[in-house]
Each structure stands twice: as C-alpha cells, then as structure tokens.
Amino acid sequence: MNEEMWQAIVDCDAAYDGLFYYGLITTGIFCKPSCKSKTPKQENVRIFASPAEAKATGLRPCKRCRPEEIAFRSPEEELVEGVTQLIHEHAHESLTLTEMAEKLFVSPFYLQKCFTRIKKVSPNRYLTLLRLEKAKSMLRQTDESITAIAFRIGFRNSAYFSSVFQKEIGCSPSAYRQMKKHPHEHGVEHV
Ligand SMILES: [Zn+2]
Incomplete structure (x- = not known):
C-alpha cells in the first residue's frame, strides 16, 4: 500500500472508489476507499485491485459501503443513504431533523429536500412509519x-404514540393488538 492509498482510506475519499479496495484482516470484510466506517489500523489493511481478488482471500463485502456495487451514486443519493441508515440506527x-443534519454535516433544509425528493416522504415521516412498523410487530x-x-x-x-398510531393505522394500539392476537373473536381473518 502506498501513502496515497492510505490517505484515501483515512479521508474516505470517493475519488478513489473503483481504483482499489481494502480489506481488514481483523474483521474479514473489504471496503471501498470512501467507506465511512471507522478508520482501521494500517497494519491490518490489505489492498486489492478488485472485489473478486478480495473475495478470493476469503473476505466478505462490507454491508455499509457495498464495494461490489459499481453503479454511480450522486452525492444526494449518498446523503439520503446516510440519513436512512441513521434513522434505522437511532429510531x-x-x-x-436538526440532529440528523448535524450528524451528516448538512443543513436541515438541504437534508429534508434531498430525502423527500428521493424517498418521496420526509425524513420525519419515514422515521414515524418505521417506528409504527416496529410497534405493530411488538404489539403482535x-x-x-x-x-x-x-x-x-x-x-x-x-398518549402521543397512541394518537399517531390511531391516525396512521386507523385504530388504537390496543385494538390493533386485540385484533391481531385474537382475530376470530372479532370476526376478522388473521392477515
Ligand atoms: Zn465498507
């Protein structure tokens, strides 16, 4: 590995994506230079010319940067992916919105605009819907x-949870639980 490659890894420099890949012997995964995962210890890093070469040594592709995906992603798509990941990790x-924007070093306005354009739903609503999905499975x-x-x-x-649930799902959390856990008592088929 030369100094330039190492610097690209430290800086998560997307300009080097596709030029080389790096694997970590400690975790057994390999990444693109732009991967936002924690900067590794240099002595644990191995450089590869292609994903195939990395996989041949038994390394697995990183789930975060998906080094095998060649498709070009715009900075906006990168940002939205970062937001989505943040929402899933911190739901x-x-x-x-301000906290999300601070974590990703962009303005709340810009974040909201990109996210809504690509996902067709605002970050807050995405977060709410994700929470309600979790609520539904816990209720069941x-x-x-x-x-x-x-x-x-x-x-x-x-109380706020119940009112959001009622508004989005169309019934109270306890009615939902009752219906899903004991469908036949209510004449509703289990779905
Ligand atoms: Zn990675």
Missing part, C-alpha cells in the same frame, strides 16, 4: 404494555 431514540408478538412499547420505539409519551 428508538429521540432523533430530530409481545405482551409488553403500550407505554413500554411507546418508549422502546422512540416515543417519549404513550
């Missing part, structure tokens, strides 16, 4: 209280 916590699969579920999925207030 159970409080996560505001667990006996945790509505309050506990509300907190677990990132709502700080169970």
